[in-house]
Amino acid sequence: MSQPRTAARVPTLSTVLDVIRERVTVSRVELVEATGLTAATITHAIRELIDVGFVHEVGTAASSGGTPRRLLELEPTACYTVGIQLDRFTATGVVVDLAGHVVARSSMAGAQEREPADVLAFVAEHVNDLLTTAAIPKSKVLGVGVATYGPQDREAGVLLTAQPTASWLEFPLAETLSEALGVPVLIENDATAAAIGEEGLGGSRSSFATVYMAGGIGAGVVLGGQPYRGATSNGVELGHISIDAFGPACSCGNRGCVENIAGPTAVVLKARNTPGLADRLRLRGDTVADFERIARGAKAGDPDALRILEESADVLATATVSLVNLFDVARVVIAGAAFATAGPMYRDAAQAAVDRSAFMRFAHPVVVQLSDHVSDAAAIGGAVMVLRRLFEARPAGSGALVVP
């Protein structure tokens, strides 16, 4: 398998920090070996990371060569990043330390039909509460990454859609939240964020696709550690490809969209239209919570719940084959709040479908996995993006890192 073209562009600092995160304690020589970077590059990168307090020396280890090796260690509490996953039906906030560990998390209500100013005020309050609970001063927060639906203008920090209400279209989302919190805020596509949450800082340079389902359905692709961006980061919209060219019209303008046929809203509607099922499962009208109740019902053996979920899983499996056949990835990771209970069923359906019909299955196998952070991947990805942006803003060696 040839190395993806983007691999060599992974920023040095991300790569170095990723290795330190993984190994906990490491020498410069080990960093050279692990990264393939030159000793001079490693020395520069470490100096920068020490200068901003991200890394410190913790003593020496005996060396076979002569002079003992100075050991480096991460300072996990040097700074924190916040990730928010937000869509119509779900929202989650996480606080992540420099080691990549989630030190605080909580779920909150989705945007529903509320106006953006109200939702952002609510999110800001929630972030402040999270930081207070975790006893983290605002001065240590590098920024907030909001993982949300598209289409977006990432640079401007606005949504290019009038969902869920007209006033969301081009509302200054990042700017408003940044003013409310007093820290930088960026936005990211939620499914791409889920993929970034899986990958981390990109040092492992892996390539895979993430199939994401929370309030809606999307996907993200990571190639050589970097997210696939296309022209404007508005691609990999798996929820809005048609699996039925003459199927029902979708609000996006397309027909037979995957999300419209197999997403949580469609699944819950089917369950409500099945006599007796809504009562049996105690459905309450909250889409993602009801979806979870249906998943639990299916797991407990309710045949109607099982059938409805299997239909959805089959459609998403078909869409996963399309994703694989178009992007030629060898690994698919399933993530998103809707997969909390239903994940294994969707994973198995997708694995069976790619085994049966992925176009390149004779060139290489395609593995479907459930994310380790199935419900929080997008929020974690939002937090990771803040650190990535810090490193990408200024390549190593061109001046000091500016850390708030």
Added chain:
Amino acid sequence: MSQPRTAARVPTLSTVLDVIRERVTVSRVELVEATGLTAATITHAIRELIDVGFVHEVGTAASSGGTPRRLLELEPTACYTVGIQLDRFTATGVVVDLAGHVVARSSMAGAQEREPADVLAFVAEHVNDLLTTAAIPKSKVLGVGVATYGPQDREAGVLLTAQPTASWLEFPLAETLSEALGVPVLIENDATAAAIGEEGLGGSRSSFATVYMAGGIGAGVVLGGQPYRGATSNGVELGHISIDAFGPACSCGNRGCVENIAGPTAVVLKARNTPGLADRLRLRGDTVADFERIARGAKAGDPDALRILEESADVLATATVSLVNLFDVARVVIAGAAFATAGPMYRDAAQAAVDRSAFMRFAHPVVVQLSDHVSDAAAIGGAVMVLRRLFEARPAGSGALVVP
């Protein structure tokens, strides 16, 4: 719109040669301005290109600064590359000079159900005839690029499919043709080749997708001048994404594949099953030629032919929206032998579909165009790949170009 990540990796020699091709006569200073490369890099690249005889000096031009600028010109006859497009139903050969002009072309029979050894002997004979006709000595031929269907192992030069017969699977395609012709042979996915044929050497660093239909349906994506490769260059298989999850089984293992529903074979079958139409259009049993007859019938106003093609164009338009929604490109180019006459109808259907339903249409417009080389794009791309491979094999400055 942010620059795609791959842009900076376009090889220097390709970039320089592309500018010289475009401007015909150019000075080193103009090359610096046009490419953004440093004067030293341009000087090195020009020295290499002069050393191998690709470029020569043709005199001087007055300069506003003082010393006159030496002018450079391409030597179009310095070398040639051959491109072959080959699938079950269609095949085309082109000979391309260093300026990128097609100096000889011809169509031949597709692979049909024949054995690979027979087909390759036939192709080799055809290439020799083309070169003889164009009076080009074999010593000036850098190599042959075969644009054909997938899945493939590009590095090994073999197909990973038992289509059209079992013996094609892992048959040493590139090696056999190379031995027969005495020049290097590489293979490339036909739809990717069509995109490369559109892009040329990559100096323009453009980003777009190509929707390709000849014997089958495929697509290619170019980002910042470089083809999208994925894990093994077996992606962007637009013909094998499902637009009907519960539709007819395809030989690839999937259901409701675009190619199976809307490709030339399906279109010709529909025409044959329409009473009287096969006689009216004089269909003869050769898929792509019959497809062309149907397209001409539709153009001449036959209502049955028109309806059948419109159904196919609508399905391909839906698939084009999926391609755009997944790769987020701002431009789609339609190419392939099946579009010789039907191209404008398919283009208009795809343009209407993306205008109506491309997910990122509020972020940027998406334009659908017909290729300037609608029937030959894949063959031209095969020829371009030979030159790209020559330049990619050894980055500028690390040693002399090895030209056969």
